Amino acid sequence: MWTVVRDLLRHNRGFAWGVFLLGFVLLIAALSFVSPYNPLDSYVVPPDMPPGWPHLLGTTSRGQDVFWMLSFAIRNTLAFGLLVALISRLLSLTIGLVAGYAGGWVDRVLMSINDTFIVIPLFPILVLFYFVMRDNMSWVALAGVVACLGWAYDARLIRSVAMSLRTREFTETSIFSGMSMSRILVEEHLPYVMPIVFSTTMNNINWSIGLEVTLSVLGFTDINTPTIGSMIYWANQHTAMVAGVWWWIAFPVALVIMTFIGLFLLAVSMNEFIDPRSRFGRGPT
Amino acid sequence: MTAVVQVSKLRAYYQTNQFGVQRDVRAVDDVSLQVQSNEIYGLAGESSCGKSTLIKTIAGAIRPPLAVQGGSVVFNFGGRELDLYASGPEAAAAIRWKHLSYVMQGSMGVLNPVRRVRHSFVDFAFRHIAKPMPQFMDIVTAHLARVHLGAEVLQAYPHELSGGMRQRVAIALATVCKPDLIIADEPTTALDVIVQKGVLGMIREVQRELKSSLILVTHDMAVHANLCDRLGVMYAGRLIEEGATRDIFSRPRHPYTAHLIASLPRIGHTATIKALDGAPPNLADPPAGCRFHPRCPLAMDVCKQQAPAFVEAAPGHRVACFAVNPVGVM
């Protein structure tokens, strides 16, 4: 495994940059565990101070250190993105593989449900969800809802791969070797589906982070929890740009852009590596 | 008779470098041959012997990771010589289709599935036959008659034609500009036996009428026996025997050729044919010396160390094998 990573780092620029960027972001997120300030407190440091020492990225109008707030913010945002990606991957894999393999009425029913979810307009539903839940809304619930809205596209992709795999002769060989359908799906078909799953996971994380930021900036989430979006929300509430407190907005934005680019580069470079066709060129590993 | 194409010491390898793993697949390793005008030259050999790569290289249809490592391909069309790999891409484009055409493996794929057949003719041949459209269509229709197809084929879509008809269209496409050299890669492999017979007969007719040269590549020895004037047998990237088809079939000299011919099943024979051990070598890591020696019943010590050079076993019939005595030596 480590030789694979080492090879990738050595030969693939995209992968190296992706690892670097994402590593940096994760480092900042990890630093949140040693933060000297509690993110829910305000006015613990002098407000509106520009970047310098001891507050490396400046302070906000609410008297919080931007750097340490950012560490919590990116941690929460990433965790949200990962949770959504995990739940929606599970959903899309299960539904896509089963629909593609089984065919017939099972496929038709599942795809009707799928297409319904594709057409649902996300944003109004999420806003509605906020208004219904209000103060009872938790991040986990939000993650669940977003995940349920995010599996549909990828399920279709996975289904088409599963359908083509179904007709290949090695599937017949597996059947005649006595394998059950679930074993075939997991052991024989999943490796072919993994490149799609991997790149769509990266996309999904990006998408869900983007959604979270959008909702938070507009105030449709629990804005007391520090996330990238909520930082920007509060900055807007205090008219930071007009007041000249640019560091309050610039640094969260920069960090989230770094996250996007890092994930994207990783997805693209891993994709080429995982693709079964390029694996043959490299021989057995 | 002048040679229409002369291949000298050609070497073409696939060089891949993925994630640090470098691999050189020596698909064509030091091959020299000539094809005369008005001759059908067959290239025989099994899968991964390099014959498809060889004709791709002759046709100039190569792209990375396949690259020519050495040697030359020199054409002689109507007195004008052209060294394919020493000239630029414009020279290669100038000869394509007009002097040199290529019927690829799976020619069904040549025809654009969403356009009618006539569009393929216009795409491929119109600019070479520099005549106005109505005359061009007349030429095409007359040419289709040569392959026993009616003009209504031009208005059809490829999927409306049968496999045999599509292959005949592909052959008509390749010959409409009356090229000096046609290269055909497995033109009848995917066809049914009965259709194959018709298409092969048609290929022979067209060649006789146009007096073009034809390089026919197929693993099916029976096709070579029935169609080709001369035959070259390849194994593991190298040419191992070459001569008139009649000579090779009546008296094959190389043990591999002998086995290929003996293993042709014939109706009426029930005796068990003896099989050959082993498998063709991996071209990324071929055996030293003669590449056939691990499977050869006549292998000697020298075969493991040196690659055999060609000896003339009979006039016009050369073999690369240490076990064969040259003409004049007893």
Place this chain on the structure above:
Amino acid sequence: MSAPLLVLHHVVRSYARGGLFGRSTRAVDDVSFELGANGSEILAIIGESGSGKTTLARMILGTVRASAGSIRFKDLDLAELRGRRQRLDFMRQVQPIFQNPFEAFNPLKRLDRYLLMTARHFAGASSDTSAQAASDAALRKVGLSLGEVKGRYPHEMSGGQLQRVAIARALIASPALLVADEPVSMVDASLRTAIVNLFKTLRDETGVSIIYITHDLATAYSISDRVIIMRRGVVVEAGDARSTLDHPKHPYSIELKNAVLSPGVGMSST
């Protein structure tokens, strides 16, 4: 005389074509024959593309259902196979060999995995060692051994070797019937003979019957006991292999035989 192994009775397979009122085409049209009534035998089904021979093979293997007629294997009607237990019982006795040896195995997985799995499910191997022993025994029957195959991926072996591994896998279950769909058409000529000879040996030494589907009359002539010639889903001629192929009576069979290229140089004048 024992009961026949396989009986096909007026089997039809039709496919609907076109919209609401589309006509249907019959890929297999009223085919009937028996197999194995007099001990193990090799039956060749000869036909070109569109003859229905692959559809027929699929129906015998149980992957495709017949539209009409019945297929009985050892007195079990294939249309009545239900549930995993019954399917496994059936697969223990009837195994396939496919045309493309490179597609028969998952390119991303090791070959020995399929052998071991077949041994566990169908040969009653309860432990790794017994599964390996069963796989090795089957591989030896085809001229290979587990040591050569263990840990290998499909792309590391030649077409001929892969096809032999596929045959070995099918043999692990000790089936009564092998359905081989064009098993040598994608294998090199020099490796073909070994596999064709192998079928003969298997019939003689293990008593397995083989349905050998092919478009190649010559190999069918050399190894089969009986032949059936199909054209567009219909059986045009059937009978003992030698006499039918030596002296075909149906015009299509005659045309087929004449179209076979003989390796005699310069003989055909078409």
